[in-house]
Amino acid sequence: DAGITQSPRHKVTETGTPVTLRCHQTENHRYMYWYRQDPGHGLRLIHYSYGVKDTDKGEVSDGYSVSRSKTEDFLLTLESATSSQTSVYFCAISPRGQVAPNTEAFFGQGTRLTVV
Amino acid sequence: GQQLNQSPQSMFIQEGEDVSMNCTSSSIFNTWLWYKQDPGEGPVLLIALYKAGELTSNGRLTAQFGITRKDSFLNISASIPSDVGIYFCAGQLLYGSNYQLIWGAGTKLIIKP
Numbered sequence: 001d002a003g004i005t006q007s008p009r010h011k012v013t014e015t016g017t018p019v020t021l022r023c024h025q026t027e028n029h030r031y032m033y034w035y036r037q038d039p040g041h042g043l044r045l046i047h048y049s050y051g052v053k054d055t056d057k058g059e060v061s062d063g064y065s066v067s068r069s070k071t072e073d074f075l076l077t078l079e080s081a082t083s084s085q086t087s088v089y090f091c092a093i094s095p096r097g098q099v100a101p102n103t104e105a106f107f108g109q110g111t112r113l114t115v116v
Numbered sequence: 117g118q119q120l121n122q123s124p125q126s127m128f129i130q131e132g133e134d135v136s137m138n139c140t141s142s143s144i145f146n147t148w149l150w151y152k153q154d155p156g157e158g159p160v161l162l163i164a165l166y167k168a169g170e171l172t173s174n175g176r177l178t179a180q181f182g183i184t185r186k187d188s189f190l191n192i193s194a195s196i197p198s199d200v201g202i203y204f205c206a207g208q209l210l211y212g213s214n215y216q217l218i219w220g221a222g223t224k225l226i227i228k229p
Contacts, residue, residue, distance in 0.1 A: 004158075042219035043204065043206075044219070090158050092158075104149065104164055107160070
């Protein structure tokens with residue numbers, strides 16, 4: 001298994017509170033991604049990173065911010081959580097990323113976030 | 117945004133049956149990926165397809181990259197209980213100057229007891 005650890009695995013938080021999810025990798029891969037997974041929508045890209053301090057928006061980035069200060073860590077922050085952000089969040093890594101063809105991504109186990 | 121239609125949404129099958137699922141789009145893809153997700157886990161890559169017409173097998177799994185580059189299918193032969201899970205297709209295409217991965221909504225495979 002690719003060395004990806006997401007924390008926490010489960011979290012319940014109140015509307016309006018800030019939340020930070022962490023993704024840690026031991027593979028030294030350049031690219032890291034945050035997805036959310038909701039029934040009927042498959043996986044939707046929130047933000048991705050193509051290097052330390054290099055990030056870009058994905059399909060559903062509104063309400064989310066990210067930071068990558070080290071190769072191994074990619075943080076996803078919900079500045080003010082809303083009920084629509086209740087979801088399962090997956091981190092993924094890949095050596096070449098979505099900006100190159102023939103890309104294979106490896107996923108973490110997910111974080112189940114509930115906003116009440 | 118880009119659309120990728122995956123069907124069926126769910127399947128109830130008997131152990132030992134063959135399974136077929138597919139993904140279609142109006143967009144042209146240069147790579148198709150098939151993933152399986154077990155409950156409480158992240159998706160795991162099963163098969164990657166890189167050329168139109170390519171047919172690739174991984175054990176009891178076979179997947180093909182459609183000739184038109186707009187579709188792909190995944191077949192599972194002689195299903196067993198551990199095949200239960202959600203199967204996702206993902207297609208990679210060039211959007212502007214960057215490549216993007218577009219995901220299907222998933223096919224949930226359930227084996228009848």
